[in-house]
Amino acid sequence: MQQRSEETRSRILEAAVKQFAVNGYGKASVDNICEQAGVSKGAFYHHFQTKQDVFLALLDGWLQIFDQAVEASKDQPVPETFQQMTDYFPYIFESASDNLPMFLEFLLQASRDDKVWQASIAPYRRYHKHFASLIKKGIAEGSFVEVDPNLAARLIVSAAMGLLLQSLLDPQGAKWDKVARETVQLMMNSLVREEN
Amino acid sequence: MQQRSEETRSRILEAAVKQFAVNGYGKASVDNICEQAGVSKGAFYHHFQTKQDVFLALLDGWLQIFDQAVEASKDQPVPETFQQMTDYFPYIFESASDNLPMFLEFLLQASRDDKVWQASIAPYRRYHKHFASLIKKGIAEGSFVEVDPNLAARLIVSAAMGLLLQSLLDPQGAKWDKVARETVQLMMNSLVREEN
DNA sequence: AGAATAAAACCGACTGGTCGGTATGTTTTT
DNA sequence: AAAAACATACCGACCAGTCGGTTTTATTCT
Numbered sequence: 012m013q014q015r016s017e018e019t020r021s022r023i024l025e026a027a028v029k030q031f032a033v034n035g036y037g038k039a040s041v042d043n044i045c046e047q048a049g050v051s052k053g054a055f056y057h058h059f060q061t062k063q064d065v066f067l068a069l070l071d072g073w074l075q076i077f078d079q080a081v082e083a084s085k086d087q088p089v090p091e092t093f094q095q096m097t098d099y100f101p102y103i104f105e106s107a108s109d110n111l112p113m114f115l116e117f118l119l120q121a122s123r124d125d126k127v128w129q130a131s132i133a134p135y136r137r138y139h140k141h142f143a144s145l146i147k148k149g150i151a152e153g154s155f156v157e158v159d160p161n162l163a164a165r166l167i168v169s170a171a172m173g174l175l176l177q178s179l180l181d182p183q184g185a186k187w188d189k190v191a192r193e194t195v196q197l198m199m200n201s202l203v204r205e206e207n
Numbered sequence: 208m209q210q211r212s213e214e215t216r217s218r219i220l221e222a223a224v225k226q227f228a229v230n231g232y233g234k235a236s237v238d239n240i241c242e243q244a245g246v247s248k249g250a251f252y253h254h255f256q257t258k259q260d261v262f263l264a265l266l267d268g269w270l271q272i273f274d275q276a277v278e279a280s281k282d283q284p285v286p287e288t289f290q291q292m293t294d295y296f297p298y299i300f301e302s303a304s305d306n307l308p309m310f311l312e313f314l315l316q317a318s319r320d321d322k323v324w325q326a327s328i329a330p331y332r333r334y335h336k337h338f339a340s341l342i343k344k345g346i347a348e349g350s351f352v353e354v355d356p357n358l359a360a361r362l363i364v365s366a367a368m369g370l371l372l373q374s375l376l377d378p379q380g381a382k383w384d385k386v387a388r389e390t391v392q393l394m395m396n397s398l399v400r401e402e403n
Numbered sequence: 404a405g406a407a408t409a410a411a412a413c414c415g416a417c418t419g420g421t422c423g424g425t426a427t428g429t430t431t432t433t
Numbered sequence: 434a435a436a437a438a439c440a441t442a443c444c445g446a447c448c449a450g451t452c453g454g455t456t457t458t459a460t461t462c463t
Binding site: 211 | 447448449450451452457458
């Protein structure tokens with residue numbers, strides 16, 4: 012029965028995400044994680060080789076939220092694709108408020124640790140490429156004006172990262188999912204070709 | 208003669224910025240900073256009460272770069288103001304590649320330490336307000352289309368933060384100061400009222 | 404000018420605590 | 434009985450900050 016094993020593993024992950032969120036990666040100690048999970052250190056190191064492994068496992072799971080939003084509603088006119096993406100914003104911003112500190116610390120690690128850097132740079136480049144080709148498609152189908160797809164994609168990714176950061180920095184500063192939706196609107200206004 | 212004192216103080220700051228950049232705030236030990244500065248721990252704690260104080264002192268200095276860029280070229284038509292701001296981009300991105308890891312760690316601290324949060328949220332809100340009023344002025348003088356100034360300002364700040372982040376994540380990914388300049392262009396295109 | 408003195412600047416060993424990871428042993432499952 | 438899962442005590446390294454002392458600088462007095 013690997014039931015118990017799975018249970019323990021997921022309890023460690025749950026506890027880790029809490030500890031990382033509250034204390035950050037550096038301050039979240041394995042001991043605390045174990046305590047919160049109601050599990051011994053032996054169990055912890057039975058399931059994960061290092062603390063960093065736990066972190067990468069969590070990261071992997073979190074990125075799937077974005078993939079979900081990005082992959083959603085394909086095979087439609089491009090403007091609609093962008094529009095539908097905004098449906099995920101409330102969920103994204105909610106999950107960000109819990110996970111972004113951890114995410115930031117992960118970026119920090121990324122700039123210094125090659126293993127983590129690979130795990131971070133890959134999805135980031137994926138998003139950039141995805142938006143660039145979306146825009147290219149939009150131009151091809153005639154719904155977008157002719158901009159540099161790469162440049163516009165950078166703007167989109169930048170705005171997304173920036174908005175997420177701001178939502179962390181100043182949670183009360185605005186209704187961030189609303190701001191994000193309106194930002195998409197604003198960017199769309201300058202991208203969508205006028206009907207005529 | 209407080210010459211020696213000043214010298215020591217600035218050597219500590221120099222060493223600190225290097226250590227923070229290379230190892231991050233958490234891993235940069237006071238001992239290392241002292242060693243790099245060629246100064247004893249006693250001297251360190253003579254000049255600064257805590258490690259965090261050093262950090263805040265550095266932060267203060269770094270933010271002045273942005274203030275400089277933001278304050279530059281006032282009393283002009285608003286589109287020109289934005290245009291001239293881009294002159295600072297190469298300098299900003301260069302200094303960011305050294306200081307952004309530290310900057311990120313500072314954001315992290317910001318989300319957990321009230322003292323640091325105050326030091327971080329204040330300038331951030333300043334920039335938002337500054338851009339919002341710039342845009343409002345642009346609309347008033349007739350050079351901008353009628354957008355929500357607050358929303359557009361959020362987009363600008365977001366894009367700026369996002370671009371800085373990306374330049375850290377993927378330094379080789381693009382010529383970031385160029386991308387930033389073109390991004391301003393792109394945003395201006397949708398903000399500036401068509402001549403007619 | 405030169406000695407005396409006070410204060411600022413600086414030194415480095417030490418403390419108390421934390422933490423990631425290990426070694427060894429015990430329990431549970433197969 | 435073998436192997437997987439789990440428990441616990443422990444180690445070595447690290448580190449922010451302290452403290453009693455020494456050196457350098459500035460000031461005052463003679």
